[in-house]
Amino acid sequence: MCETCCSPTGMRAWATTMLLLAIGFFSVAVYLPRAIDNAVNTGIDDFITVDAQAQADNSKYFRTYTNPDDPDSTTILYKVYLWHCTNPTAVIGTGDAPDFQEKGPYVYRKKVYKRNVVFGKDVYNRDIVSYQTQTQFIYDQSLSGTLTESDMITNLNIPFVGLKTNSLLGTLYAQYPSDGSRYFATHNVSEWLWGYVDPVISRIHSFYPLYTPTQFNGILGPNENVLNPQQPQDVLFVGTKPDQSLIRSYVKYNGMDSLTTTSFTPPSTITVSPTWKSGLANRVFGSDGTQFPRNLDEGATINAYVSQLTRTVVLGNLNSEKVTFKSIDMLHFTLPDIYLGNAAAYPFNGDFYMLGYTGMANLTATGKTDFYVSKPHFMDADVALVNSMTGVTTGTKAQHDTYLNVEPISGATMQAAKRLQLSIRITPVNVMVPLNATYYIPQTWGANLPNQATGQYMPVYWAEEYGEVSDSSASSFTSGVYGGRRASMAINIAGEVLGCAFVVGGIIMMWVAAMKDNAGNTGTKL
Helix, strand or coil: CHHHHHCHHHHHHHHHHHHHHHHHHHHHHHHHHHHHHHHHHHHHHHHHCCCHHHHHHCCHHHHHHHCCCCCCCCEEEEEEEEEEECCHHHHHHHCCCCEEEEEEEEEEEEEEEEEEEEEEECCCCCEEEEEEEEEEEEECHHHHCCCCCCCEEEEECHHHHHHCCCHHHHHCHHHCCCHHHHHEEEEEHHHHHHCECCHHHHHHHHHCCCCCCCCECCCCCCCCCCCCCCCCCEEEECCECCECCCCCEEEEECCECECEEEEEECCCEEEEEECCCCHHHHECCCECCCECCCCCCCCCEEEEEECCCCEEEEEECHHHCEEEECCEEEEEEECCHHHHCCCCCCHHHHHHCCCCCCCCEECHHHCCCCEEEECHHHCCCCHHHHHCCECCCCCCHHHHCCEEEEECCCCEEEEEEEEEEEEEEECCEEEEEECCCCCEEEEEECCCCCCCCCCEEEEEEEEEEEEECCHHHHHHHHHHHHHHHHHHHHHHHHHHHHHHHHHHHHHHHHHHHHHHHHHHHHCCCC
8 A cells, every 4th residue: 555655646646636635725824714704894893883773672782882880881980070269359459369279079870861762874875873962970089088079169159150241130239249259169079060050040030931040051951851852853874784884973963963053132032053163073973982983903093072162173093092991002192282282373263262271171152151162281282381370380191181092803892081171251240230220330240351362261170080891891892803803823833834735645655656657768866
């Protein structure tokens, strides 16, 4: 048998077998990794695409998208830092620079429920999902340490500042007996965040109950224990499995595809007007921040709608920065300074009325008079802002910058921190107050405020909204995606190596068989 195997005919048979095995290994190297990759891609698509079938199946991906109480859902911690003004009397009386103490963090668990979820199609037959949101904040005493919601904080009287340019105040001046109580107020943390009864708002509501709120709802409120049936719907693109380019991008935010501001002029005039100067500025688009297109490249940019800024921004992966978290490799995206820049340096910000200090987004056009948003501690803002007060130090990137860490294969946000600060500009206000039923007299409120030429900017609070992928989801991702890709690569390499080895072996066998044939013909022994 050995002689048969070693004969030219036998060796050619072995060579043929080896070449057939090589073809088999090459086929395995080509087709099996492709099958594994397809299975991995299908798994990723199932992971990020929340559609009507996922709703019908009540899949893990649908549950985690709509129900923050699901054990696999991303936990969102909302850390609030309140600025406490220590010298309000001096600020209002003699124009002293305000002095602040930072109080916090007061830590809440933020839960956003998506209610009445309906899947459908837009006019272009693209898949969309609509829902109402119910946002709930639950105080976490264990993470807040010795701080409590009963802590007393002094800062601006926000209802007054928000209404001070409204002619209604001239008839309601008696509700605030002095400039001190007009411009400043002291409340506990819970009242600052979730609201309290304000005398002027209450009086206005008694005159115009159909058009005005009953109380000040707080700087974060209301804290919704139940769904408000009047809550407008958000509408997002679902993304189809072949095309994820628009996945979780807004079609409508808060019921609007183009931003508008509603204002009330007594006794019954409701005016709805575009919020910003141009149609492009008012357009609602960009991701909700949880999901972006798949297969992002280093140095990529992504669109996100930021509700606190009432606009869409472009986040950038600057210098191709990468991070690894829970064994997941991610691209690090940050908010470029241009979106908080002055219109003189960045003309497109003129559409957003950003004509004052750099680093401050002007929200006056949104109906929030003299409200401004910046990075915390006025990070990357004009130094004059910090110099106009004491007790506030300039922010740092590590503590105060906004970032999103996005896994590039899936486009999913695996870790994020949104950090923004609200400040309010205070100025003197000239009003006509009633002397009697017939006559009004002019008064100036806040005549001694500091920085009257530009207004005094007063930081009210800043917050960090932090979320990270759950341990179970991270483990599923790394084992499913990274494990599948490692297996695919290993099979591809092994198949090609073995295929090449058998090709080489077959060629050698064929060569030896040929040499034996030649030797036999010449009578030479090999």
